Amino acid sequence: MERNKIQVLYDACQALFSQKGLPTFQQIHYLKNLLDKIEAIDVGIDEFGLCDSPVSDANVHGSRGLLCGRGFSEITYIHIHECDSFSIGVFCFPAGKVFPLHDHPGMTVLSKFLYGSVYVKAYDWITLDCTGCQTIGLGGRVVDEVITAPHEPTILFPRSGGNIHSFTALTPCAILDVLSPPYSQEFGRPSTYYSDIPIPSLAGYAMLEEKPIPNDLVVQGAPYLGPSIVTVYDHNFGQIDCDNHM
Numbered sequence: 001m002e003r004n005k006i007q008v009l010y011d012a013c014q015a016l017f018s019q020k021g022l023p024t025f026q027q028i029h030y031l032k033n034l035l036d037k038i039e040a041i042d043v044g045i046d047e048f049g050l051c052d053s054p055v056s057d058a059n060v061h062g063s064r065g066l067l068c069g070r071g072f073s074e075i076t077y078i079h080i081h082e083c084d085s086f087s088i089g090v091f092c093f094p095a096g097k098v099f100p101l102h103d104h105p106g107m108t109v110l111s112k113f114l115y116g117s118v119y120v121k122a123y124d125w126i127t128l129d130c131t132g133c134q135t136i137g138l139g140g141r142v143v144d145e146v147i148t149a150p151h152e153p154t155i156l157f158p159r160s161g162g163n164i165h166s167f168t169a170l171t172p173c174a175i176l177d178v179l180s181p182p183y184s185q186e187f188g189r190p191s192t193y194y195s196d197i198p199i200p201s202l203a204g205y206a207m208l209e210e211k212p213i214p215n216d217l218v219v220q221g222a223p224y225l226g227p228s229i230v231t232v233y234d235h236n237f238g239q240i241d242c243d244n245h246m
């Protein structure tokens with residue numbers, strides 16, 4: 001039986017991120033090509049859906065329905081899978097919402113812009129001081145552009161590609177993210193938020209200063225309604241994956 005695109009993505013992530021050592025450039029490029037083929041409908045989202053509630057009528061679209069891409073009133077995370085090695089999920093934005101500057105400590109992140117337009121600003125650390133109780137340093141801006149789907153997947157690495165980034169949704173939009181390894185407070189990979197203070201005499205650079213999680217940042221959850229995936233756990237224990245039906 002032909003595997004669905006999310007199953008193919010999961011299988012590739014499992015193979016590449018669970019191996020010893022970091023994936024090679026060719027392997028990351030392979031993953032990028034897989035992500036490039038994925039569309040909103042493949043993760044259970046009708047990008048043109050206008051319903052008031054984010055979930056459309058299941059009878060119209062099949063057994064589990066689809067999420068309505070234009071029905072979100074807050075930033076919404078759709079969890080697809082997470083294990084020790086990687087996570088897969090989708091962030092959906094209503095127009096006008098901002099996901100503030102945040103980092104991805106020690107991570108490789110592949111992002112596929114599924115639909116819509118989003119302004120992306122991203123920095124890499126030039127200098128970094130973590131000796132005090134607050135992280136502060138000089139950031140060099142590497143991305144400062146509007147990305148409109150369809151667009152090739154972007155990749156950021158621990159020290160390059162724009163590891164500290166923010167998103168401003170210009171229209172309803174969605175971003176499919178693969179993070180490896182995933183965020184983990186326990187293993188020293190928390191998500192940290194920053195403010196950027198431009199340096200007038202140094203165009204393209206800013207002081208990045210850690211700040212508390214913004215009070216106005218709201219991220220809701222929504223169920224994943226795309227095709228089920230079979231995980232290594234299912235193979236090992238003969239159970240149906242429950243974490244993609246939350």
Ligand SMILES: [Fe+2]
Pocket residue numbers: 102103104165
């Ligand atoms: Fe991010």
